[in-house]
Amino acid sequence: MRILADAFQKTHPGLSIEIPKSVGSGGAVKGVLKGIFALGVMSRPLREKERKAGAIQIPYAKTPFVFVTREGHGKDGLSFAELVSIFGGETTVWKDGTRIRLVLRPDSDSDTTLLKAKIPGMTAALAKARRVPGIPVAFTDQEALDGAETTKGVLTTGTLSSILSENRPLVPIPINGVAPTGENLANGSYPLFKILSFVVSPKSSPLAKEFIRFVGSAEGAAILRKNGQLPVSPGKD
Numbered sequence: 001m002r003i004l005a006d007a008f009q010k011t012h013p014g015l016s017i018e019i020p021k022s023v024g025s026g027g028a029v030k031g032v033l034k035g036i037f038a039l040g041v042m043s044r045p046l047r048e049k050e051r052k053a054g055a056i057q058i059p060y061a062k063t064p065f066v067f068v069t070r071e072g073h074g075k076d077g078l079s080f081a082e083l084v085s086i087f088g089g090e091t092t093v094w095k096d097g098t099r100i101r102l103v104l105r106p107d108s109d110s111d112t113t114l115l116k117a118k119i120p121g122m123t124a125a126l127a128k129a130r131r132v133p134g135i136p137v138a139f140t141d142q143e144a145l146d147g148a149e150t151t152k153g154v155l156t157t158g159t160l161s162s163i164l165s166e167n168r169p170l171v172p173i174p175i176n177g178v179a180p181t182g183e184n185l186a187n188g189s190y191p192l193f194k195i196l197s198f199v200v201s202p203k204s205s206p207l208a209k210e211f212i213r214f215v216g217s218a219e220g221a222a223i224l225r226k227n228g229q230l231p232v233s234p235g236k237d
Helices: 002-010 024-033 048-052 080-087 110-118 122-130 141-150 160-165 182-186 206-215 218-226
Strands: 040-042 056-069 154-159 193-200
Touching: 002 206, 002 218, 024 040, 024 193, 056 141, 056 160, 056 182, 056 206, 080 122, 110 122, 141 154, 141 160, 154 160, 193 206, 206 218
Parallel strands: none
Antiparallel strands: 040 193, 056 154, 056 193
8 A cells, every 4th residue: 555655755745645554454444434534454354343434345355365474484385184184283393394483463353364264174273273372363464474474384364465565674475385476366267356446435535536547547557456456346246
């Protein structure tokens, strides 16, 4: 968003766009509905109570959902079965003998929901992981990726977009023999992705809507692709 905002501001001299640290999808919706934020960004579907409160969701891109590590562990890739074994506690070290240190997301988080829906056996594996004392839980993407940067042997989840746009020294791991790239997401060979959306309300300003149109323009689409996102038509999956 900061990269897109900088490009948008160049066409609007004098305009200042403030982008706070991540507050999560739920925080974005609440902020927009309360009028604290002009525009929110989220990576999960709206909940029914949020829709009834007036929130409106506008998808704008897809990005590969990735497993990441720091030192290059897993560079040869992991299969769904190997991931289940790691999260379930059966596999505890990388191939070089380094201890695997998990960073989990909250049970209600969109990352967790995606893992349970897309990887057979992961629901039970995550339940086991949550019973292990000392495994940290990150409440935002940035928390998870910050932990990945500072913890030896870490394995956590995030998006390709976050890693590229924030210039993080992290290694996305190939899954089932397929690298998590925009090209592989586009051709359907990489199976895991998140849909990124704006959230607005009926009271959102014309300028907020103009920014959304900019993101959907040719210039906005080029920025998205450069940062690991595939543009989607507004309002479509």
